[in-house]
Amino acid sequence: MSNESESLTQIRKSASLNCFALERVIGPCGRTSGSTIGAGIDVLTSHTLKEHLFSTKMRRDVERFCEHCVTCKKAKSKVSPHGMYLPLPIPNFPWVDISMDFVLGLPRTKIGRDSVFVVVDRFSKMAHFIACHKTHDAVNVDNLFFRDIVRLHGIPRSIVSDRDVKFLSHFWRTLWRKLGMKLMFSTTCHPQTDRQTEIVNRVLSTLLHSLMKKNIKTLDDCLPHVEFAYNHAVNSATNMSPFEVVYGYNQSKAEFVKKMHQQVKKTLERRTQQYETRANKGKKRVTFDVGDWVWVHFRKERFPAQRRSKLLPCGDGPFQIVEKVNDNAYNWGLPGEYNEFAYNLPRSATYEETMFRQVTSYQ
DSSP states (O other): OHHHHHHHHHHHTOSSOOHHHHHHHHIIIIITSTTTTTOOHHHIIIIIGGGTOOOTTHHHHHHHHHHTOHHHHHHTOOOOOBSOOOOOOOOSSTTSEEEEEEEOOOOOOTTSOOEEEEEEETTTOOEEEEEEOTTOOHHHHHHHHIIIIIHHHOOOSEEEEOOOTTTTSHHHHHHHHHTTOEEEEOOTTOGGGGHHHHHHHHHHHHHHHHHHTTOTTOHHHHHHHHHHHHHHSOOTTTSSOHHHHHHOSOTTOHHHHHHHHHHHHHHHHHHHHHHHHHHTTTOBOOOOOTTOEEEEEOOTTTOTTTTSSTTSOSEEEEEEEEEEOSSSEEEEOOOTTTOOOEEEHHHHEEOOHHHHHHHHHHO
16 A cells, blocks of 8 residues: 555656556556446546546546557447448449349248249349259259259359358359359358348349238249349349340340440449448448457357357457458458457457557557
């Protein structure tokens, strides 16, 4: 107690605060003790520190100190809207870059089919709805794909899909790698990557509700009508119907179709730019490089083991980035208990370079 009193007496003689002084007063007896543990800046400034210290810029010094507190960073982790909208590249022609997904949990039809295999062209927005079984493996899905997609439009250049077990199987990966096609999977807990197919799934559900009504076992008979209605309607992204984009009014005029494709691409670029502007409103561009240090925020759906209790830390770190996938996705080395590799920036990480420098200086 005598040493602590002497320290307070020496600090009172100073007209301004500094991190070293705050560390001596708050660190050993405040932020980690029962008196002011977890206290906010207002509590520390108005109650604890004003009893012992005086400074004209006390609040500023306390804010700087609290920003560098590792215990607070782990216990009060929060997500900020960092990271800009990063759209997928726009294709140049129809049925070159596609996306696919499954609609599961539908009523079983007369022939036992209970799911729909949805394939969407990312350029023309044309879609094919293929009835299938939920238990189909990669071999059956591949047969459906060649029968209904490749037969009509040829082999695409890339496929965007989620991380379904069918798409992650060895057979599926090996087949398309030998055919020279690129498989692009969405990151975990980030369905925005395949947002186009998710929207088509909702439209398909709405059309089926309107057409089937109480005849829940007529899925096989309704799908051709639903597919025609969807492809015949004008799409808001292209301002044209998928039939018009792919086939044109007169298929014999190649120049007309080529100009129309260029027009569609310009329209898609303009709409993408408009959506990017809206999506980036209120966000801050944050990019990292290999070797930077970041903090991880624990979300319940991403880290169920770390967030199984409300009293467990909300974050951890810092961790060093080992690979940069793009401006929004990074890989960094984590301990084995996390069982995670890639993270999406706006949902998982925040970065405080000054804080980490302070931590390393204390160590």
